[in-house]
Amino acid sequence: MQVQLSGILSQAAGGARCVDCAGATIGELLQALLLKYPEMQSHLDDGIAVAINGEIYRDRRDQPIPANADVFLLPRIQGG
Amino acid sequence: MPYETDYTNQGFSKVGTRVNRPDGVDKVTGRAKYGADANAAGQLVGRILRSPHAHALITKIDTSKAEKLPGVKAVLTGKDFPDLTGGDRGMMNILENCMARGRALYDGHAVAAVAAIDADTANEALKLIKVTYKQLPHVTDVDEAMKPSAPIIHDWVRTTGVTPAPTTASNVAQRTEFGHGDIDAGFAQADVIIEKSFKTEQTHQGYIEPHACLATLGPDGSGELWVTTQGHFTFRNVCASLLGLDVAKLRVTASEIGGGFGGKTHVWTEPVALQLSRRANRPVKLVMSRDEVFKATGPTSSTSVDVKIGAKRNGKITAASAELRYQSGAFPGMWAMLGAMTSFACYDLKNVKSVGFDVLVNRPKVAAYRAPSAPMAAFAVESVVDMVAAELGMDAVEFRIKNAAKKGTKASYGPVYGPIGIGPTLEAVKNHPHMKRKLGKNQGRGVACGFWFNFGGQTCTDLNIGVDGSVNLTVGTVDVGGSRASLALIAAEELGIDYEQVRVTIGDTNSLGHNDTTEGSRGTFSSGMAAIFAARDAVEVLKQRAAATWGIPVEQVVWEAGEARAKGKQNNNLPPLSLKEIAAKSPRTGGPIAGHNEVVADGAGVSFASHMCDVEVDPETGATKILRYTVVQDAGKAIHPDYVEGQFQGGAAQGIGWALNEEYVYGDDGRLQNAGFLDYRIPVCSDLPFIDTQILEIPNPNHPYGVRGVGETSIVPPLAAIGNAVSNAVGVRMDHVPMSPPRILKAIEAAQG
Amino acid sequence: MNGVTVSAKVNGDAVQYVCPPDESLLDVLRNRLNLTGVKEGCGTGDCGACSITLDGRLVCSCLVLGAEAEGREIGTVEGLSEGGKLHTLQEQFIEKAALQCGICTPGFLVAAKVLLERNSNPSEEEIRYALAGNLCRCTGYDKIVRAVQSSAKIMRRGKKASR
Numbered sequence: 001m002q003v004q005l006s007g008i009l010s011q012a013a014g015g016a017r018c019v020d021c022a023g024a025t026i027g028e029l030l031q032a033l034l035l036k037y038p039e040m041q042s043h044l045d046d047g048i049a050v051a052i053n054g055e056i057y058r059d060r061r062d063q064p065i066p067a068n069a070d071v072f073l074l075p076r077i078q079g080g
Numbered sequence: 081m082p083y084e085t086d087y088t089n090q091g092f093s094k095v096g097t098r099v100n101r102p103d104g105v106d107k108v109t110g111r112a113k114y115g116a117d118a119n120a121a122g123q124l125v126g127r128i129l130r131s132p133h134a135h136a137l138i139t140k141i142d143t144s145k146a147e148k149l150p151g152v153k154a155v156l157t158g159k160d161f162p163d164l165t166g167g168d169r170g171m172m173n174i175l176e177n178c179m180a181r182g183r184a185l186y187d188g189h190a191v192a193a194v195a196a197i198d199a200d201t202a203n204e205a206l207k208l209i210k211v212t213y214k215q216l217p218h219v220t221d222v223d224e225a226m227k228p229s230a231p232i233i234h235d236w237v238r239t240t241g242v243t244p245a246p247t248t249a250s251n252v253a254q255r256t257e258f259g260h261g262d263i264d265a266g267f268a269q270a271d272v273i274i275e276k277s278f279k280t281e282q283t284h285q286g287y288i289e290p291h292a293c294l295a296t297l298g299p300d301g302s303g304e305l306w307v308t309t310q311g312h313f314t315f316r317n318v319c320a321s322l323l324g325l326d327v328a329k330l331r332v333t334a335s336e337i338g339g340g341f342g343g344k345t346h347v348w349t350e351p352v353a354l355q356l357s358r359r360a361n362r363p364v365k366l367v368m369s370r371d372e373v374f375k376a377t378g379p380t381s382s383t384s385v386d387v388k389i390g391a392k393r394n395g396k397i398t399a400a401s402a403e404l405r406y407q408s409g410a411f412p413g414m415w416a417m418l419g420a421m422t423s424f425a426c427y428d429l430k431n432v433k434s435v436g437f438d439v440l441v442n443r444p445k446v447a448a449y450r451a452p453s454a455p456m457a458a459f460a461v462e463s464v465v466d467m468v469a470a471e472l473g474m475d476a477v478e479f480r481i482k483n484a485a486k487k488g489t490k491a492s493y494g495p496v497y498g499p500i501g502i503g504p505t506l507e508a509v510k511n512h513p514h515m516k517r518k519l520g521k522n523q524g525r526g527v528a529c530g531f532w533f534n535f536g537g538q539t540c541t542d543l544n545i546g547v548d549g550s551v552n553l554t555v556g557t558v559d560v561g562g563s564r565a566s567l568a569l570i571a572a573e574e575l576g577i578d579y580e581q582v583r584v585t586i587g588d589t590n591s592l593g594h595n596d597t598t599e600g601s602r603g604t605f606s607s608g609m610a611a612i613f614a615a616r617d618a619v620e621v622l623k624q625r626a627a628a629t630w631g632i633p634v635e636q637v638v639w640e641a642g643e644a645r646a647k648g649k650q651n652n653n654l655p656p657l658s659l660k661e662i663a664a665k666s667p668r669t670g671g672p673i674a675g676h677n678e679v680v681a682d683g684a685g686v687s688f689a690s691h692m693c694d695v696e697v698d699p700e701t702g703a704t705k706i707l708r709y710t711v712v713q714d715a716g717k718a719i720h721p722d723y724v725e726g727q728f729q730g731g732a733a734q735g736i737g738w739a740l741n742e743e744y745v746y747g748d749d750g751r752l753q754n755a756g757f758l759d760y761r762i763p764v765c766s767d768l769p770f771i772d773t774q775i776l777e778i779p780n781p782n783h784p785y786g787v788r789g790v791g792e793t794s795i796v797p798p799l800a801a802i803g804n805a806v807s808n809a810v811g812v813r814m815d816h817v818p819m820s821p822p823r824i825l826k827a828i829e830a831a832q833g
Numbered sequence: 834m835n836g837v838t839v840s841a842k843v844n845g846d847a848v849q850y851v852c853p854p855d856e857s858l859l860d861v862l863r864n865r866l867n868l869t870g871v872k873e874g875c876g877t878g879d880c881g882a883c884s885i886t887l888d889g890r891l892v893c894s895c896l897v898l899g900a901e902a903e904g905r906e907i908g909t910v911e912g913l914s915e916g917g918k919l920h921t922l923q924e925q926f927i928e929k930a931a932l933q934c935g936i937c938t939p940g941f942l943v944a945a946k947v948l949l950e951r952n953s954n955p956s957e958e959e960i961r962y963a964l965a966g967n968l969c970r971c972t973g974y975d976k977i978v979r980a981v982q983s984s985a986k987i988m989r990r991g992k993k994a995s996r
Contacts, residue, residue, distance in 0.1 A: 004494060006258055006493065006494045007241065007256040007257050007258050007417065007420070008240065008241045008254065008256050008417070011240070011241055011243065015243060046170075051494060051495030051496075053495075053496060053498070054491075054495045054496040054497050054498045055495075055498060055682075055683050055685070055782060056495065056533070056682070056683075056684070056685075056686075057682040057683070058535065058536065058537060058682060059536075059537060059538060059680040059682060060680045060682045063682065070495065070496050072494040072495040074421075074493065074494060074495075075256075075414070075417065077414060077417075077418055077421070077533060077600075078345070078414060078418075078448050078452060078599065078600075079342070079448060079451070079452065079532075079533065079535050079599040079600025079601065079602070079792060080285075080340075080341055080342025080343075080345070080448040080449050080450040080451060080452050080599055080600075080791075080792055098930070100927050100928060101927065101930070101932075103935070104926070104927035104932070105919070105923075105927065106935075107932055107935030107938050108910075108913075108919065108922075108923035108926050108927060108932070108935075108938055108939075108942060109870065109910065109911065109913070109914060109919075109923065110868070110869070110870015110871070110909070110910040110911045110939045111870065112935055113869070114872070114936060116863075116869075116873065117869040200853075285970075286970050287934070287936075287970055288872075288874040288880055288882055288934075288936045288937050288968055288969070288970055289872070289874065289934070289936040290873070290874070336934075336935065336936075337934055338872070338874075338934050338935070338936025338937075339934045339936060339970050339971055340934075341970070367873075369876060370874065370875040370876060370877065370879075370880075560933075560934065561933050561934070561971065562930070562933055722929075722930035722976070723930060723933070725930075725975075725976075726930060726933055726971070726972055726976065729972060729973035729975045729976070730933065730970070730971045730972050730973050732973055733970075733972075733973030733974070734970065756875065756877055756879060757874075757875050757877070757879035757880050757968060758877065758879045762968060762970065763973075763974075764964075764965040764966075764967075764968065764974075765960075765961045765962075765964040765965050765967070765969075765974040765977070765978065766958075766961040766962045766964075766965040767965075768961075768973060768974055768975075770957075770975050770978070770979075771973050771975050
């Protein structure tokens, strides 16, 4: 599937805004991404949010990713 | 997925009613206990010595005289906090902010601490500590700090987010970029392009309760911390990690919290108080003064923002771009990134680009402040939106409606939106009676939109049913705005019992599993979700007890209207069993009845608001009076409408203060000039009118009741709404917040040439 | 430092305390008399969280010395309710959701009580100016003003009925 990377995350993928990666769940996807781009580790440590068809998941690694989903990776953010 | 979190469109009998809050009596009688209201036998008074310099090397600290003063039980400096961070830069930044390590980075940076038998002795001891400083060049302005000639705050900072990676130090900690499409092509299609720069000054959350804690830590590594905080579990984890304690051995109890607004999501003095206690082996109470709160705790960023928007004659925006420079104080943050993410989130844009620069300066470490970073970006963007509409000769509301994001829009920060409320809030504004009010001389009206994210996160909740049928719900999210009332309503709704039968308690860190901090408008969203599931868990037990009492299979039992009912013709002779009846029998049917839930409440979604306001500006003095203010916001589902309105009104009032008065004033010496409520003037009762509210309910598809977070978004539009109103009133575009009387007069005079 | 012995009345009860001559009445109330309903928000008289009455007059207790209270009557939030019955203002603050975090509430209640004792039918503007010395950061004051308005109405009705 095509995974879109936002801002600072794309730097860890050599500047790519969109990468090809597979995974049935968020956890699998992030694992696959890490194999491909080891520099992603520090971002994973800081926390990553995954938007699947617009819904943002910050913590749930078992969340399934449907076929043809719009998948977008964001840095984890703070609130007030 | 362990639980079905989808919205079900169920009917409600309790949720949505305006019941009295359960902590009301405690709070109107003075019984409620806040951070500074707890005491322990043998407690000492903790005090902190702070740097008077904006930037200085600490060449020597002599504490010997202070240590010899009778009644002084502990004195600490940076060297008393060994580095246990294992190379974690983020944790080291927290530690260094709590206590300077060889260098003072801002006016108010902690350099030493004492614990003594009383306040007089502690204050005397502070005077006896001799610190030798070597002053260094400083910088407090965000644009100045970005210049190559600026003094470097940290020599280890390399700008992240740029290629190739820099090899020299910079005050720009991070560059972030969001957006899609081709803005050059988009601007080429535009008939009208407006480009403008804006500035906003630094403000403080301004909670009325200063930071306060009572810390006890023994030589065995076991401790207690009573503290005013938005997240006692987070405080526990951070303190334990910085001080080398076992997480389970530090019990943190959240006091009643006298306001937080993001400023109490971070530790400031708590690790110091614990370390003082460990050294003295006595409880230490450490309460900040208001001066310390301003100088050394969480203000928001001051900013400098450029916005460019292009549109066609038909009113469609063809391209939008922004460069946002946010200072994060003396330590890196994510504040410019949040500004870049939120800046254009209200609009449906084909070509959009936001670039954020997170910049270090000699000011206190920036903390989250209610929808952090979004109000400043909204000020700049919504001002230019108004300017483009005016240039096109279009109504500013119609122009926004035409370009509003909707379901399926690719958000400027990346993902695609589900069902969202920006369009409906704008339609509500358009049709609101407020918009028909006639404006008089020197009066102006402004409208602006705002966006913020909602968080879910880790949540753990217990629900215990007493033998009399009353219910205790224990949650781990601190109640900052009335969430106990909302959560009791939810438990009552699920169990089918009276609201008055439920008591909600905020559990300490030893009574529940981890709960994330109450931030990101998550309290009622996430603990509400956990309360629903905990109650449903308890209902399963109630059904089993009823089934056992009747001697029928549990499959034949349903829970309806607060009672177990036996289904099927064969059970016609079995009268229903109420929760009360089942609870009364519980000691003999298997013991206590409880429900429990731990959940990662994801899918919180996003939140939108549109505000309108009328102002009158006195052309002689430059003073602005808010004549009327109206908030329209999507709440998903308002569990307790009073407290949803309260969030709308409170956020608007904070925004009004930010827009018109509040600002940190630094002198050329890098020192804060106005660290008190007299000179840092937050809105008082006579400054404001009644603040009208309209709650929209566009259900969040990812919450069983459709709930969205409501706490933060209301502070996003006011800067821009008031900026647009003042600009319309005086006929000059305001580009600098706060729009204090001198700034307005200056703008009027400049326009008159 | 030599302590000053002070005799005063707090919420109708006679009290005696010893305090240093430079100790604020706020610290006396909170630390010596355990009246922690009186809050400290600033210590400089700017926020009103420590509002009390001194011989019926509204003051910031952080700006009064403990020693100055000799022979005087002090009223705090703890003295507002009578027995088990909340004061009308207390009831209306709960009923009208006029508090969120609640740290400013004791000060507002004391200030509002003084206002209504002097003016049983204040206008919105009079309420807003009377409460302008009390800072609230949560509510935007909207529901506080409404709670004072409804309290005034109920208390006027009560007076009429008892006549």
